[in-house]
Amino acid sequence: MAIVVGLIGGIGSGKSRVAAAFAGYGARVISGDTLGHEALDQPQIKKKVAERWGSRVLDRQGKIDRPALGTIVFADAAERKELEALVHPYIKGRLAEEIAAARANKDVNLILVDAAVMVEAGWSEHCDRILFLGLLEHLPGKAVAFPGGSLLDIADVKHRLESKGGGSTRERSDATGRKKSPR
Numbered sequence: 001m002a003i004v005v006g007l008i009g010g011i012g013s014g015k016s017r018v019a020a021a022f023a024g025y026g027a028r029v030i031s032g033d034t035l036g037h038e039a040l041d042q043p044q045i046k047k048k049v050a051e052r053w054g055s056r057v058l059d060r061q062g063k064i065d066r067p068a069l070g071t072i073v074f075a076d077a078a079e080r081k082e083l084e085a086l087v088h089p090y091i092k093g094r095l096a097e098e099i100a101a102a103r104a105n106k107d108v109n110l111i112l113v114d115a116a117v118m119v120e121a122g123w124s125e126h127c128d129r130i131l132f133l134g135l136l137e138h139l140p141g142k143a144v145a146f147p148g149g150s151l152l153d154i155a156d157v158k159h160r161l162e163s164k165g166g167g168s169t170r171e172r173s174d175a176t177g178r179k180k181s182p183r
Contacts, residue, residue, distance in 0.1 A: 002028070002103050004111045004126060006118045009133030018133060019114040028102040032115025032123075035094045039087040040064040048086050088121050099126055 007022075009015050023029045039045055041063070049057060049064055053072060059065040073080040095113060102111045118124050 002108045002111050003128045004099055004103075004113060006124055006127035006130045007112055007114045007133070008116055008118050008130060010116065013133040015114050015116065015133055018131075019112055022110065022112045025110075026108075027110040027112045028105070028108045029112045029114060030095065030098045030102070032091060032095070032113065032118065035091045035098075035115075036087060037066075038094065039090040040066070040069075042090060045086055045090060049083070052082060052086075084117075084121070091115075092121070092123055095123055095126055 007015055007019060019029045019031070040049065046064055049069065053069065057065055057069045057072070069083070073083045095115070099111055099113070102108045113123070113127060115121070115123060118127070119130065124130060
């Protein structure tokens with residue numbers, strides 16, 4: 001049976017690059033971010049998001065405008081918790097489905113679940129091991145690049161990390177959810 005490794009770390013810590021390297025060696029990579037996008041496309045979730053935050057989080061096609069929603073939820077922990085309550089159950093269910101499908105494939109020996117908030121969201125129960133990528137205290141440059149070419153200003157990255165309780169002072173959890181002090 002394939003081993004399941006959870007990949008966690010803050011914004012800009014290199015999760016996407018590490019996931020791509022594992023994929024290059026044949027690992028089946030499951031992206032929490034992709035499942036998050038999928039969650040926001042679900043009619044029942046999209047409806048609840050629009051009811052909660054209004055048309056300001058919808059684009060011209062009526063889809064969720066992720067940057068607009070992100071501006072709201074990363075500025076206020078209570079707003080972020082509201083969004084998480086809407087999307088995390090869907091993502092957890094889809095993770096279980098994707099892991100089961102990958103394990104059913106005899107050619108898959110390693111499953112890498114790339115989900116930054118895996119431990120906090122309770123998804124680590126699906127994993128045999130957790131790989132944590134730390135974020136450097138002082139990031140070089142002025143922006144962090146993401147897959148697809150989008151950029152975030154370093155100040156915005158640090159603000160988002162702080163709003164999630166991240167950064168170098170972030171309290172860590174092991175795979176069981178027990179809190180560990182930062183190193």
